[in-house]
Amino acid sequence: MSTPTVRTENGDWTETIDRLVSEKIASRIAAKDASIWGPEAESEASVRLNWVDLHETSRPLLAELEALQADLRSEGLDRIVLAGMGGSSLAPEVITRTAGVELVVLDSTNPSVIARALAGDLQRTVLVVSSKSGGTVETDSQRRVFIKAFTDAGIDAPSRIVVVTDPGSPFQKLSEDEGYRKTFLADPHVGGRYSALTAFGLVPSALAGADVAELLDQAAEAAPALQADSADNPALLLGAVLAASPGRDKAIVASDGSDIVGFPDWAEQLIAESTGKNGTGVLPVAVKGMHAPELHNNLPDIVHALLADKATSDVPTALTSGSLGGQFLLWETATAVAGYLLGINPFDQPDVESAKQAARGLLDAQPEPEPAAFTDGVVEVRATEGLLDGIDSVQGAIDSLLSKLAADGYLAVMAYLDSERDENLMAIRPALATRTGRPVTFGWGPRFLHSTGQYHKGGHPQGVFLQITGSESIDVEIPDRPFTFGTLISAQATGDAKVLADRGRPVLRLHLTDPAAGVQQLISLLDAHDKSEESGT
Known part of the structure; x- marks a missing residue:
């Protein structure tokens, strides 16, 4: 076993960490002091702090x-x-x-x-x-x-x-x-x-x-270091990198050379739901390995939070290591610290319910699907108002969506498909990141609604959204319910798109009438675009 460690590179957080130490933030979190995050958060924090022990x-x-x-x-x-x-x-x-x-x-x-x-x-x-x-x-x-x-x-x-x-x-x-x-x-x-x-x-x-x-046992071994009011406290270091790097409000979370499997997806939910509210927060981008474009592009609004032993660029970076139990407690404490630095309540999720309510309304009403603006191959295309004016191809629709991507924005790919059968679709995430030069998140629906879905609606209003749905060849009845799983996932996708559109977010919806063929069509389309860019045609 080993206690968690955090090594920081390419940044100076001395002033922030000195402040955290002087205000005894670590020991106050350990003592379950609900006043840390301000009077508006105190009632919620008072019943959400038992994770510390x-x-x-x-x-x-x-x-x-x-x-x-x-x-x-x-x-x-x-x-x-x-x-x-x-x-x-x-x-x-x-x-x-x-x-x-x-x-x-x-x-x-x-x-x-x-x-x-x-x-x-x-x-x-x-x-x-x-x-x-x-x-x-x-x-x-x-x-x-x-x-x-x-x-x-x-x-x-x-x-x-x-x-x-x-x-x-x-x-x-x-x-x-x-x-x-x-x-x-x-x-x-x-x-x-x-x-x-x-x-x-x-x-x-x-x-x-x-x-x-x-x-x-691993968490118990880690606890003393994470509760110490010390400049060497790894949770204070990680929290400072996440929330006190000027102008950098997005964190690339990657794992390489660690025995811990799948950790970035867990950290993504923790950070997104905890910090993405009140128009602020840290957008976590969970990536596979150290080859992701965002780890090498030195983007000005990015920090790196890596379960790894080396940094890949000169971007501000926190390198973490240690046992899984220790990592859980480290990242939870660091996220609570980040909430304090951002001035938000890290224990509520005020915008998660909006998509749930929209889905429930659609399940109750079960309206007819909105007609597609057009169909290209096996892809039906829909979008928020104005996004498809004069456009009649999937490539054109994607180009239009990406044209709305601001210099400080991000693209969220939201795939309401089968994560095992359609795993190849994840290849479009790095392809789109390379193409746009911006962070791209990828979430399987409805899973991501309980994760980055909070940030999409409550965090910085910088996102553009690519939603991908599919027509399944089978459906499954839900006993004693007036809807099927097919109806449910459709309502969840439509409800989420509606909430995003109501908040002024650009949303492009691609519905694959044949998921297998549609996934291949999208991959091929992006691959063809990349090759034409390389050749200058």
């Missing part, structure tokens, strides 16, 4: 988890499916991938994804449903469809369901009334994105086979 308070879970896992294995139940969104899925995903154990993470409403999860071996399957209230539409729908699948297979469904929720929630009551296998109650004074070391992070990870006791 989860390495101690989560230990009573360990014996329960060990016993349940042993019981499940003795019954031949070794396929764990997690129905969870946002912090409920991102932390278990990192924990299990890093541990090298299998966890089926179900954080999509795409019918193809749902059907694939249902097609797995149900005789070996346990469903963990993680939701603070139980009212999250994605997880409630996934729970319903698995109950039907278990029942249709002659399996006692309640015996295969494990619940993680908050004490006293409607979901706790439902779990008890339905007789589900086990209910784990998480600490209600921890927000979702800070919940890696609560039952939300530990239960599915432990049942899948990860050593979560070691994870808590």
